[in-house]
Amino acid sequence: MKKIGVALLGLGVVGSSTYRILTDQADYIRKNHGVDIEIVHILEKNKQRIEELGIDKSIVSTDINNVVNNPNIQIVAEFFGGIEPARTFLLASLNAGKSIVTANKELFSKHRCELTDASNKGGGGIFFEASCVGGVPIIRTLTLGMQGDQILSIAGIFNGTTNYILSKMSNDGMGYSEALTEAQRLGFAEADPTADVEAYDTMYKLSILSSLAFHKSVPIDKIYREGICAITKEDINYGKEFGYTLKLLAIAKITNGKIEARVHPAFVENNHPLASVSGSFNAVMLEGSNVGDIMLYGRGAGGFPTGSAIVSDIVCCAKYPDAGRGLFDNSVLTNSDFNTDFQCRYYIRINVSDKSGVLANIAKVFGEYDISISSMHQLEPSSDSASIIFFTHMTFELGINKAIKKIKALDVVNSVYAVIRLI
Amino acid sequence: MKKIGVALLGLGVVGSSTYRILTDQADYIRKNHGVDIEIVHILEKNKQRIEELGIDKSIVSTDINNVVNNPNIQIVAEFFGGIEPARTFLLASLNAGKSIVTANKELFSKHRCELTDASNKGGGGIFFEASCVGGVPIIRTLTLGMQGDQILSIAGIFNGTTNYILSKMSNDGMGYSEALTEAQRLGFAEADPTADVEAYDTMYKLSILSSLAFHKSVPIDKIYREGICAITKEDINYGKEFGYTLKLLAIAKITNGKIEARVHPAFVENNHPLASVSGSFNAVMLEGSNVGDIMLYGRGAGGFPTGSAIVSDIVCCAKYPDAGRGLFDNSVLTNSDFNTDFQCRYYIRINVSDKSGVLANIAKVFGEYDISISSMHQLEPSSDSASIIFFTHMTFELGINKAIKKIKALDVVNSVYAVIRLI
Numbered sequence: 009m010k011k012i013g014v015a016l017l018g019l020g021v022v023g024s025s026t027y028r029i030l031t032d033q034a035d036y037i038r039k040n041h042g043v044d045i046e047i048v049h050i051l052e053k054n055k056q057r058i059e060e061l062g063i064d065k066s067i068v069s070t071d072i073n074n075v076v077n078n079p080n081i082q083i084v085a086e087f088f089g090g091i092e093p094a095r096t097f098l099l100a101s102l103n104a105g106k107s108i109v110t111a112n113k114e115l116f117s118k119h120r121c122e123l124t125d126a127s128n129k130g131g132g133g134i135f136f137e138a139s140c141v142g143g144v145p146i147i148r149t150l151t152l153g154m155q156g157d158q159i160l161s162i163a164g165i166f167n168g169t170t171n172y173i174l175s176k177m178s179n180d181g182m183g184y185s186e187a188l189t190e191a192q193r194l195g196f197a198e199a200d201p202t203a204d205v206e207a208y209d210t211m212y213k214l215s216i217l218s219s220l221a222f223h224k225s226v227p228i229d230k231i232y233r234e235g236i237c238a239i240t241k242e243d244i245n246y247g248k249e250f251g252y253t254l255k256l257l258a259i260a261k262i263t264n265g266k267i268e269a270r271v272h273p274a275f276v277e278n279n280h281p282l283a284s285v286s287g288s289f290n291a292v293m294l295e296g297s298n299v300g301d302i303m304l305y306g307r308g309a310g311g312f313p314t315g316s317a318i319v320s321d322i323v324c325c326a327k328y329p330d331a332g333r334g335l336f337d338n339s340v341l342t343n344s345d346f347n348t349d350f351q352c353r354y355y356i357r358i359n360v361s362d363k364s365g366v367l368a369n370i371a372k373v374f375g376e377y378d379i380s381i382s383s384m385h386q387l388e389p390s391s392d393s394a395s396i397i398f399f400t401h402m403t404f405e406l407g408i409n410k411a412i413k414k415i416k417a418l419d420v421v422n423s424v425y426a427v428i429r430l431i
Numbered sequence: 432m433k434k435i436g437v438a439l440l441g442l443g444v445v446g447s448s449t450y451r452i453l454t455d456q457a458d459y460i461r462k463n464h465g466v467d468i469e470i471v472h473i474l475e476k477n478k479q480r481i482e483e484l485g486i487d488k489s490i491v492s493t494d495i496n497n498v499v500n501n502p503n504i505q506i507v508a509e510f511f512g513g514i515e516p517a518r519t520f521l522l523a524s525l526n527a528g529k530s531i532v533t534a535n536k537e538l539f540s541k542h543r544c545e546l547t548d549a550s551n552k553g554g555g556g557i558f559f560e561a562s563c564v565g566g567v568p569i570i571r572t573l574t575l576g577m578q579g580d581q582i583l584s585i586a587g588i589f590n591g592t593t594n595y596i597l598s599k600m601s602n603d604g605m606g607y608s609e610a611l612t613e614a615q616r617l618g619f620a621e622a623d624p625t626a627d628v629e630a631y632d633t634m635y636k637l638s639i640l641s642s643l644a645f646h647k648s649v650p651i652d653k654i655y656r657e658g659i660c661a662i663t664k665e666d667i668n669y670g671k672e673f674g675y676t677l678k679l680l681a682i683a684k685i686t687n688g689k690i691e692a693r694v695h696p697a698f699v700e701n702n703h704p705l706a707s708v709s710g711s712f713n714a715v716m717l718e719g720s721n722v723g724d725i726m727l728y729g730r731g732a733g734g735f736p737t738g739s740a741i742v743s744d745i746v747c748c749a750k751y752p753d754a755g756r757g758l759f760d761n762s763v764l765t766n767s768d769f770n771t772d773f774q775c776r777y778y779i780r781i782n783v784s785d786k787s788g789v790l791a792n793i794a795k796v797f798g799e800y801d802i803s804i805s806s807m808h809q810l811e812p813s814s815d816s817a818s819i820i821f822f823t824h825m826t827f828e829l830g831i832n833k834a835i836k837k838i839k840a841l842d843v844v845n846s847v848y849a850v851i852r853l854i
Contacts, residue, residue: 029579029721040646041578042757137576143722145568145576152575153560153568155464156452156742223463281728284707298452299566299739302729305704306722316722319579328751334465 009038012326013048013080016087017072017097019057022111022138023087025315027061033319043326048081049074051097072097076104083325085109085318095119102126102134107329109321111138111314113212114203117228120219121338133332135321140213141166141290143313144306145320149294150220151335157296159221161261163431166213168288168308169197169204170236170256174273175286177241178253184239196288206235210258210271218260218269221294223337226260230346232270239273243357243426246387246397247275252355253283257431268347274429275355349406353382353430356398358415359422362389366420367396373414374398377407393422399430432461435749436471436503439510440495440520442480445534445561446510448738450484456742466749471504472497474520495520499527506748508532508741518542525549525557530752532744534561534737536635537626540651543642544761556755558744563636564589564713566736567729568743572717573643574758580719582644584684586854589636591711591731592620592627593659593679597696598709600664601676607662619711629658633681633694641683641692644717646760649683653769655693662696666780666849669810669820670698675778676706680854691770698778698853772829776805776853779821781838782845785812789843790819796837797823800830816845822853 014030016023030037030045038044050068052058058068072093075081084101086108088094094115098108103126110116116123116139127134137147141164150159165171169191176187188205191197203209211233218226236256244254252275260269276283281303285291290308295301307313325332360366367384374381380401387395400408408427416424437453439446453460453468461467473491475481481491495516498504507524509531511517517538521531526549533539539546539562550557560570564587573582588594592614599610611628614620626632634656641649659679667677675698683692699706704726708714713731718724730736748755783789790807797804803824810818823831831850839847 025721033579033581036581037578143719144725145572148571148576149568152747153571153743154739155460155746156456157739158456158459279707281707284702284704296566296739298448298735298742300730300736302567302727304725304727306725310723312721313723316577316580316719319721320576323578324575327753330750 009042009044010326011044011046012082013046014083014085014322015049015051015075015081016047016085017051017075018087019050019052019054019061020087021311022314022318024057024061025311026085026087026318027063029312029315029319030322037323041323041327043323045322045326049078051075072100076100081106083107083109083322085322086112088112089114091115091118098123099126102130102132105130105132107132107135107325107332109135109318109325111318113139113209113216117212117215120216120336124336124338127333133325133329135325135332136216137321138314138317140217141292142306142308142310143316144290144292144304144308145317146217146292146304147220148320149304150217151331154294154296154299157298159294159296161295162214162217162221162292163257163259163282164292165255165282165285165290166210166258166292166308167204167207167256168290169201170207171285171290172196172288173205174236174239174244174254174256177239178244178248181241183241184237205237207233207256207271210256214258214260214269214271217292218267219336222260222262222267224267224345225336225338225341226267226269230267230269232272232348234272236273240426243428246357247355251278252276252430253278254428255282257282259431263347265345266347267345268350270350272429274431276431280431349404351402351404353402354400354408355426355428355430356400356412357395357425358398359393359395359425361420361422362392362394363420369418369420370415373411373418377411379403379407379411395425432465432467433749434467434469435505436469437506437508437745438472438474438498438504439470439508440474440498441510442473442475442477442484443510444734445737445741447480447484448734449508449510449741450486452735452738452742453745460746464746464750466746468745468749472501474498495523499523504529506530506532506745508745509535511535512537514538514541521546522549525553525555528553528555530555530558530748530755532558532741532748534741536562536632536639540635540638543639543759547759547761550756556748556752558748558755559639560744561737561740563640564715565729565731565733566739567713567715567727567731568740569640569715569727570643571743572727573640574754577717577719577722580721582717582719584718585637585640585644585715586680586682586705587715588678588705588708588713589633589681589715589731590627590630590679591713592624593630594708594713595619595711596628597659597662597667597677597679600662601667601671604664606664607660628660630656630679630694633679637681637683637692637694640715641690642759645683645685645690647690647768648759648761648764649690649692653690653692655695655771657695659696663849666851669780670778674701675699675853676701677851678705680705682854686770688768689770690768691773693773696851698851703854772827774825774827776825777823777831778849778851778853779823779835780818780848781821782816782818782848784843784845785815785817786843792841792843793838796834796841800834802826802830802834818848
């Protein structure tokens with residue numbers, strides 16, 4: 009039986025879960041997948057973690073040279089997160105001809121090119137199933153399940169923290185801060201939630217997935233990004249009244265060779281498959297040129313779901329190392345390869361003075377930018393002001409931005425409370 | 432570049448779509464997946480199909496020996512459906528050392544053992560992604576995406592025809608016959624719909640998927656099967672009133688090594704992910720020991736979705752023929768390895784004489800078989816009879832069967848209209 013030596017870099021939540029799965033399921037993997045995975049070395053400085061897992065100390069150190077120079081290690085799985093020292097250690101491993109497995113979306117979205125260059129030179133594969141949507145087998149689907157399909161679009165909910173917060177706001181009537189605090193208390197959100205709530209995490213994943221799916225390089229600076237911090241429960245509730253659920257979506261499309269990639273909150277029609285993906289669950293929809301729409305749904309984070317993806321990568325790499333090679337076209341694209349003036353429908357909530365002529369003023373601005381309104385709803389007026397919700401037909405992003413700027417400057421407008429895209 | 436010769440057996444809907452994808456996407460597959468697929472031979476007697484696709488007649492015949500004896504063919508893809516001649520042709524191909532690709536669920540569920548024996552002897556792989564849930568990459572997920580997970584359960588909607596019929600009955604208030612006729616008119620149902628509506632098709636797929644997932648042989652005669660012909664729109668509507676959607680489900684579980692496998696209509700709670708899978712869409716939920724629940728959703732039938740899965744299999748086989756070998760444990764299990772007395776909740780609709788004492792009589796029978804009622808609802812009585820709906824708590828299948836038999840024999844009971852399981 010094929011014997012494969014693995015190194016684990018770090019024993020945090022996902023690293024520890026991976027260690028447990030690899031040891032608990034070793035017989036199962038040998039029997040059913042025909043590979044004998046041996047954990048040869050572990051990098052970890054926290055002695056308590058090593059003791060809790062009952063790991064023989066002779067295979068633990070803090071020196072990457074013990075991994076890179078060990079000929080019995082074929083696969084290096086990294087769990088540090090962040091850029092350094094993960095980048096340096098993985099590059100050294102690839103340069104030594106080893107394959108790597110990583111859940112590190114920030115590193116892989118920012119340094120994919122140099123990692124794939126090192127893979128091409130050293131001959132090792134790069135496996136990153138766990139970097140996108142945790143336990144959901146989206147990378148395997150794209151690389152080994154849709155080879156005859158050109159991927160036309162990707163849309164999904166890639167972040168469990170924000171989906172939990174938005175679900176709490178929607179279902180339990182919490183405000184944003186209250187829902188965030190609850191998510192932090194339950195361990196669904198970090199003490200510093202920036203990467204999640206400002207949608208960096210979703211953007212990293214979309215960069216990886218769209219680059220893989222479109223066979224074109226989609227760097228993070230070409231992705232429009234907007235987080236959920238400004239979302240209010242009022243808008244979530246108004247959306248509900250009109251049959252929409254608010255989600256933080258990642259969307260990428262390729263049309264006539266031009267790529268559009270964006271991450272922002274969006275109202276999703278309630279009968280759309282993504283609308284019912286709630287709590288900490290994630291989902292990805294893919295549109296293939298032959299297969300049509302498919303959706304994958306599951307847990308996007310957590311030690312064991314993510315560890316499950318890491319172990320799948322390790323077994324896949326042990327049997328088919330080629331499956332992690334040459335997956336990306338890293339040619340640098342120019343601005344003209346990207347479409348930033350994308351089209352959407354929009355929900356716009358505006359607070360205005362309760363006077364005659366207000367509507368005419370606003371409608372005039374919409375008209376100037378060819379923005380066509382599909383419906384308008386006046387909410388209960390207070391003493392001297394009123395709120396109005398507009399739903400637009402499909403229109404252009406740049407036009408909306410200009411119109412909103414002009415509407416904000418109107419005397420009769422007190423405030424533009426919210427501009428939320430629809431899908 | 433690796434050059435791979437393929438034979439196509441049959442040019443029906445899926446065969447023709449596969450031909451089109453392989454020819455239209457040849458450059459795409461060469462560029463992005465690094466294999467050069469050449470269609471070397473085609474078996475087809477229908478000259479019109481050959482002409483419509485513009486196929487060079489020199490590569491078409493009706494003689495399997497032109498496939499089996501051709502050393503330039505490494506992969507044989509079969510589209511005949513049914514048992515013969517598909518079985519003989521695929522066995523001959525495997526015996527000649529070739530790999531096979533098939534969408535033929537009936538053949539593969541009934542003759543899996545002899546096909547896998549031939550694969551083991553000849554060294555070719557067996558690829559069958561298209562046999563289960565069309566374009567949804569469920570086989571790839573099980574074989575290459577969850578290697579560190581023991582699969583604990585499978586539940587899904589595997590048949591688009593019946594899902595279309597049930598969706599029509601539920602959404603448009605059609606009766607069963609009317610919805611079936613509509614499905615036939617639109618090409619979603621065959622002229623002879625038996626395989627779909629009597630749930631044979633779903634049973635075949637569950638046999639393949641559960642055998643693969645559990646690494647144990649689950650033959651079709653160990654699967655409880657019940658179709659949708661007896662379903663009425665009345666029960667669908669009553670279910671709706673209580674928050675349920677009716678679906679034809681395939682369910683398999685492994686508990687303490689015992690396998691439970693069944694295919695039957697079931698009421699699914701509206702907030703369950705399977706409840707919103709409507710029309711001709713299919714979905715599969717898997718419960719992994721580490722990853723938890725995941726769901727895959729997409730088109731389960733149709734030429735291009737199924738052809739997409741066939742092409743994925745061909746490319747996968749061309750690059751990783753090992754991925755189609757040794758996937759099944761064909762050891763024959765005994766009756767004691769299967770659990771036929773499974774547990775469910777039940778919906779029971781009974782028509783009774785509108786007399787006093789009726790309920791006491793029925794309740795007595797339920798009590799005899801330890802069946803606990805969670806709720807009871809009397810429907811509008813007519814002149815001399817009334818209908819009652821019972822929902823049970825979790826109870827055993829055999830107990831329900833005995834109780835229903837006894838209830839049917841009660842003087843005060845006119846008819847047991849429906850017994851429908853809940854999940």
